[in-house]
Amino acid sequence: MTDTAFQKHNPNKVEQTREARGRRVSPPVDIFENNDGFLIVADLPGVEAESLSVEYNPPELHVRAQTPGNGAGPVLYERRFELGNGVDASNIDAQLQRGVLRVTLKKSPELRPRRIAVTARS
Amino acid sequence: MLTRWNDFGGLSRFAARDGASFEALDALRREMSRLFSDLEGESLAASREWPNAWLDDKGAAFELRVEVPGVEDKDIELQADASTVTIRGERQDSVPEGHSVHRKERAAFRFARSFSLPTKVDAEKVEAVLKNGVLTVTLPKAKEAQPRQISVRAGS
Numbered sequence: 391m392t393d394t395a396f397q398k399h400n401p402n403k404v405e406q407t408r409e410a411r412g413r414r415v416s417p418p419v420d421i422f423e424n425n426d427g428f429l430i431v432a433d434l435p436g437v438e439a440e441s442l443s444v445e446y447n448p449p450e451l452h453v454r455a456q457t458p459g460n461g462a463g464p465v466l467y468e469r470r471f472e473l474g475n476g477v478d479a480s481n482i483d484a485q486l487q488r489g490v491l492r493v494t495l496k497k498s499p500e501l502r503p504r505r506i507a508v509t510a511r512s
Numbered sequence: 513m514l515t516r517w518n519d520f521g522g523l524s525r526f527a528a529r530d531g532a533s534f535e536a537l538d539a540l541r542r543e544m545s546r547l548f549s550d551l552e553g554e555s556l557a558a559s560r561e562w563p564n565a566w567l568d569d570k571g572a573a574f575e576l577r578v579e580v581p582g583v584e585d586k587d588i589e590l591q592a593d594a595s596t597v598t599i600r601g602e603r604q605d606s607v608p609e610g611h612s613v614h615r616k617e618r619a620a621f622r623f624a625r626s627f628s629l630p631t632k633v634d635a636e637k638v639e640a641v642l643k644n645g646v647l648t649v650t651l652p653k654a655k656e657a658q659p660r661q662i663s664v665r666a667g668s
Contacts, residue, residue: 418617418618419615419617419618420607420613420615420616420617420618421613421614421615422607422608422611422612422613422614423611423614424608424610424611424612428614429608429611431618432618433581433582433618433645434581434645435564435579435580435581435644435645435646436579436644436645436646437644437645438644460564460566460577460579460646461564461565461566461568461577488581488582488583488584488642488644488645489580489581489582489644489645489646490581490582490645
């Protein structure tokens, strides 16, 4: 909203910002890891599945949800994660339940820790 | 810390000298006011406490919305009488087994918030719905507190 105000009064500064309504909120997240992959958990109260977008453009995971908000006007929840290139892009699962998003990402097979057999020599 | 934008009423004194530039500045001021009032919302209770909650007067009833992501209905306790509504609850939280933690910003929590209602409500008719991590409580106003249309007679 401030962009519109400044644009009108500074016609020479033409800078289009990404279309977003309301205030931007960076949701609190937990990030867990195990041998198989990652689990990202984010609080997104009031968000419906239709307005939620979870995109993986390696190496970045982009979570975005535009919602009417719960009392103080529209809200844009947004957060990005640097995941590196070891994530299997075809194996990402996202679940939204009780206003909590859980994204499960699997590591590419090459990146999973491999048990190496140790041969004993005497 | 966000503070309310102050009305630059004093600027009008400079309008006579340079009307054109004042108009631009005043338009900017109005847009900034709108930006800040959007942030604060139009509700009776701004949410400066936690969990975030908003109490709105919907005419025939009050509507209380509380953000409780991840909380189950069994973990919420809601109490209402004619003039107060209290919500208590907790969220369980844990690190999934076998995982290491890269980042932990969400937490298990316990909360309790009380709201005084500006007019009496009918506690027997209170309803609550938990959806998408938001608890919406509808508190119908007591019969005598319902808004009433007043017809205006023309005097002579």
